[in-house]
Amino acid sequence: MVKESQIWNWLESVSDPEVPVLSVVDLGVVRKVEVSESGTKITITPTYSGCPAMQVIEEDIRRKLLQEGLSNLEVVTALSPAWTTDWLSENGRRKLKEYGIAPPENEVDKSLLFSKPIVVPCPNCNSKETKMVSEFGSTACKAHYQCLSCKEPFDYFKCLR
Amino acid sequence: MKEHLFEYLLRLGDDSLILGHRVSEWCGHGPILEEDIALTNISLDLIGQATSLLKYAGEVEGKGRDEDQLAFLRLEHDYKNCLLVEQLNGDFGMTIMRQFLFDAYRLPLFEALIHSSDSQLAAIAEKSLKETKYHYRHSAEWVIRLGDGTEESHERIQKAVNSLFKYHVDLFFTNHVDDALLKEGIVPEMKAIHNKWMESVKNVFSEATLEIPSNNWEQSGGRLGRHSEHLGLLLAEMQYMQRAYPNMEW
Structure with a gap:
């Protein structure tokens, strides 16, 4: 066996x-x-x-x-x-970032409306100056962000809890 | 009990299926790219929920029908979705208002169904709730933005309220099916869901400077299979492939 x-x-x-x-x-x-x-x-x-x-x-x-x-x-x-994204392995989080997708920040905003988008560091230049473009991205599990420092758009693997 | 649960699962499943199909009609037509993607994502979640719900409905029914047969091979009067979800997309304001009125109902409903004594229904609710929170946030924020936006956006979304509000009673329709399931602890008391819905609607409308129509005309019948003319046309398109080429797969 x-x-x-x-x-x-x-x-x-x-x-x-x-x-x-x-x-x-x-x-x-x-x-x-x-x-x-x-x-x-x-x-x-x-x-x-x-x-x-x-x-x-x-x-x-x-x-x-x-x-x-x-x-x-x-x-x-x-x-x-x-x-839940808590089940994403450490290895998986590292691989995501290397691939150019920001891994989930372990934080979900509990407020239902007009929550302040969480800070997601840019996977390319690590800047924390980023903005959420849309909560819905190229696949169901991702949101769409843009880095305000290097100007690159990037995917954020959104936290689901 | 089995036929009651089957009936209830059809209501939930058909709501997701028909709204999912409607919203998918926006694919490639969104007002901006981000919204096109958002609406398509929401549609995909809804169709996914429909898959789980109708699959389970087929198992409960026990006649060998799977989710595809239930989705594509029933006749109009066998669909138990509420009237709201089959209404036409109209402009973006109309689509967003329809979605908001629906999400504000689905959110407390799934929150309650997590505690259902039926473990599979509770599991589907647990899965769907996480998605519904995103949908609610998206539609409610747009209602506020449009309502408290420009003169044009306000006028259009108020028009959507005036046109869709009459369908809200259909969401809270109950009959002997609900009574029987309530006794078994399978479904929650609808009155409580209705109250929570009213609270959301009042809060969001107040921020959005929108008004609930004073005319209290009500329209229902969806849960009994009595639909508006729009459903037949939607089904004609949705079922076309399976009707024209039975059992085709791709």
Whole structure:
């Protein structure tokens, strides 16, 4: 029987189709790996309800593990507990920044309206002089910012808690 | 109980599906690029929620229908969405007002459904609530900006209020379905949701210098499958591929 840790290692090489620099493990969407006599069960959870990458992620996980010789494989989706950016690994946060996407600041403004946008340092020049352009960005998990120092626009992987 | 839960899940799921489809019509037509992206993101969240809700509805029904069959192969009168969500996009003010009236209802509803005695419904609510908070912030801030903006923006969004307010009672419609589910602790008391909605609307309207129409004409029927003419036309477009090419996939 394959060890659970071995499966986690394999999953490290399955990347998120929308932010390919992250693996599905870095992203925190793989919640559980269960190995038993009867087979292997992987539990995944979506980042956002409408995340179009979920189906691809499920297929990629399946393909990878079948390639590694596993059979009797089951990939299930669980909605609760709901995904949070707290599950993004340290490694994942570092990779995001290197890729040019500001990692989530661990802070959510509790006020419902006209909250002061949180300070997000520019992933390119580290300046804290940045502004939020829109809370909605190129994918559901990102907001759109601009650096006021180097003028570069950048994506912010927004905090979800 | 099963058929009541099925019915209730259709209401929630169809609200998300129909509004998600409506908002998606803005794709490529947003007034500015950032809004185009925002509306498309909101639409995607709603369609995602619809997927979870209708999938679960199909499981509860137990007749082998999946979320796609429920979304694309029912007839108009089998849709249980509220009348508000099927209304036309109109101008940006109309779209934002429709979204705000809806978000202000969905937010307290999901907050309450997290405590549902039905664990799968609670899980879907927990997931959807996080997204709904973003939607509410977006639509409420725009209502304030437009209402307390220029003469033109104020006039247009007040017109949207006047045109859409009559549909709000439909959001809070309840019948024996809700009574039965309430007894089981599956759904919250609708009265409490209505009060919270009214509070949000009054607060935001007051900041936006908007007025609730004095005329108290009310229009409902969506939860019973009685829709405005707009739904049929929306379905004709949304269902076209599955009707023309049954079971096609891409």
